[in-house]
Amino acid sequence: MIKVLPSEISGTIKINPSKSITQRAYAIASLCNEKSVILNPSNSDDSLSSLNIVKGMGSIVERYENSVEIIGLKREVKEKFNCNEAGLCIRMFTPILSLFEKEIEITGKNSLLKRPVGMMVKPLERLGVILETNNGYPPIKIKGKLKGGYTEVDGSITSQFLTGLLIALTQVEENSEIKVKNLTSKPYIDLTLDLLEKTGVTIENRNYETFFIKPKKLKPLNIKVEGDFSSACFMLVSGAIGGKVRVENLNPDSKQADREILNILLQSGCKIKIGENFIETEQSTIRNFEIDVTNCPDIVPSIIPLGAKGEKPSKIYGISRLRFKESNRVEGLIEEFSKIGVKIEADENSMTVYPSNIIGGKADSRNDHRLAMALAVCGLVSKNGVEIENYKCVSKSYPNFFEDLRKLKGKVIIEGGK
Numbered sequence: 001m002i003k004v005l006p007s008e009i010s011g012t013i014k015i016n017p018s019k020s021i022t023q024r025a026y027a028i029a030s031l032c033n034e035k036s037v038i039l040n041p042s043n044s045d046d047s048l049s050s051l052n053i054v055k056g057m058g059s060i061v062e063r064y065e066n067s068v069e070i071i072g073l074k075r076e077v078k079e080k081f082n083c084n085e086a087g088l089c090i091r092m093f094t095p096i097l098s099l100f101e102k103e104i105e106i107t108g109k110n111s112l113l114k115r116p117v118g119m120m121v122k123p124l125e126r127l128g129v130i131l132e133t134n135n136g137y138p139p140i141k142i143k144g145k146l147k148g149g150y151t152e153v154d155g156s157i158t159s160q161f162l163t164g165l166l167i168a169l170t171q172v173e174e175n176s177e178i179k180v181k182n183l184t185s186k187p188y189i190d191l192t193l194d195l196l197e198k199t200g201v202t203i204e205n206r207n208y209e210t211f212f213i214k215p216k217k218l219k220p221l222n223i224k225v226e227g228d229f230s231s232a233c234f235m236l237v238s239g240a241i242g243g244k245v246r247v248e249n250l251n252p253d254s255k256q257a258d259r260e261i262l263n264i265l266l267q268s269g270c271k272i273k274i275g276e277n278f279i280e281t282e283q284s285t286i287r288n289f290e291i292d293v294t295n296c297p298d299i300v301p302s303i304i305p306l307g308a309k310g311e312k313p314s315k316i317y318g319i320s321r322l323r324f325k326e327s328n329r330v331e332g333l334i335e336e337f338s339k340i341g342v343k344i345e346a347d348e349n350s351m352t353v354y355p356s357n358i359i360g361g362k363a364d365s366r367n368d369h370r371l372a373m374a375l376a377v378c379g380l381v382s383k384n385g386v387e388i389e390n391y392k393c394v395s396k397s398y399p400n401f402f403e404d405l406r407k408l409k410g411k412v413i414i415e416g417g418k
């Protein structure tokens with residue numbers, strides 16, 4: 001158990017690197033037989049899970065203090081892979097592992113075993129791959145080998161499979177065309193296309209509805225991973241409601257989906273300063289906001305404390321998919337945040353966050369990293385502090401979250417610890 005006490009926060013932190021960019025970089029590097037160098041990679045659990053898959057595919061991987069080097073040799077591929085709890089990892093690597101002519105099992109643990117993967121079956125079947133799932137959930141048995149051609153993808157639950165398919169189809173012999181219906185989380189596809197572009201691959205994207213891919217030998221990837229906007233959201237909101245915070249290592253022009261936080265903060269009337277490599281927020285009177293999160297679902301837990309401190313109710317649209325993340329985030333946000341005095345209501349696809357008196361108390365993260373971090377931010381501006389059960393899950397995306405909170409003078413007490 002950890003407790004976050006009411007605190008006036010101030011200071012500067014360097015935000016941790018993006019796990020979305022890191023995992024894509026590892027996947028792409030694993031398909032290139034020259035040395036790729038990835039600087040400032042994320043050390044989150046999810047990123048490490050993806051690196052493990054790459055090792056299992058036979059790539060040579062060298063880890064240094066602040067970089068990872070990968071030579072993707074595709075020598076001996078293992079038969080069993082485990083993605084732990086990383087959704088991107090299982091949905092991105094399934095099409096990539098289909099490139100091998102071998103029977104492979106890919107699975108995960110805990111929450112990942114309850115996350116849908118059935119949307120990959122039909123589109124891969126059209127491209128010569130047989131997938132067997134556990135009624136639409138992991139484990140997945142893959143019988144390759146992937147070939148190019150025409151296929152159709154349903155993007156209404158996740159964009160992550162499309163990311164993997166786009167990457168994998170650069171490594172077959174034939175040209176490919178993918179028709180995509182109802183694509184959600186579109187900026188994440190831009191991240192994929194951007195990274196592929198850096199290896200010399202240009203994929204034609206017609207309005208996120210049709211993608212044309214031509215096979216190509218990839219050039220090695222040499223990148224420095226950007227700071228993570230999804231992590232930064234929690235700290236920027238903390239500054240806006242509870243003190244003054246500067247978050248460094250952020251690219252204000254980033255293509256990351258959760259850069260949307262800037263619009264939400266501006267809409268809410270927050271004081272924001274944007275520099276070349278940092279963003280700063282300062283305690284402000286919060287109005288309210290209205291936002292559609294179809295393309296940036298991860299932002300939702302981080303903006304709950306902002307809505308709760310608003311003068312009027314805030315509205316969040318496009319939330320239906322939050323039910324398929326590490327926890328059912330719709331249910332978790334309503335039930336756990338009500339325990340500390342935050343009132344939230346939801347219907348099938350929208351949510352209202354009411355101005356609330358955040359008294360504090362005890363709540364459970366349900367092992368969802370973003371719920372744990374949002375509860376912590378509420379603790380800072382609560383009357384009595386917030387005790388968070390199952391707080392260690394923050395390592396899924398932001399392993400040093402509580403250390404950073406302390407650096408910002410947040411009062412954090414670990415039960416039985418320091």
Ligand SMILES: O=C(O)C1=C[C@@H](OP(=O)(O)O)[C@@H](O)[C@H](O)C1
Nearest residue numbers: 020088157158159160185188298
């Ligand atoms: O591609 C990615 O890096 C991600 C895409 C999003 O998933 P969906 O496409 O399932 O919305 C997001 O929620 C996830 O945390 C990371």
Ligand SMILES: C=C(OP(=O)(O)O)C(=O)O
Nearest residue numbers: 085086087088298325326
């Ligand atoms: C949903 C998330 O990640 P993933 O889907 O990769 O598990 C997340 O980080 O909030």
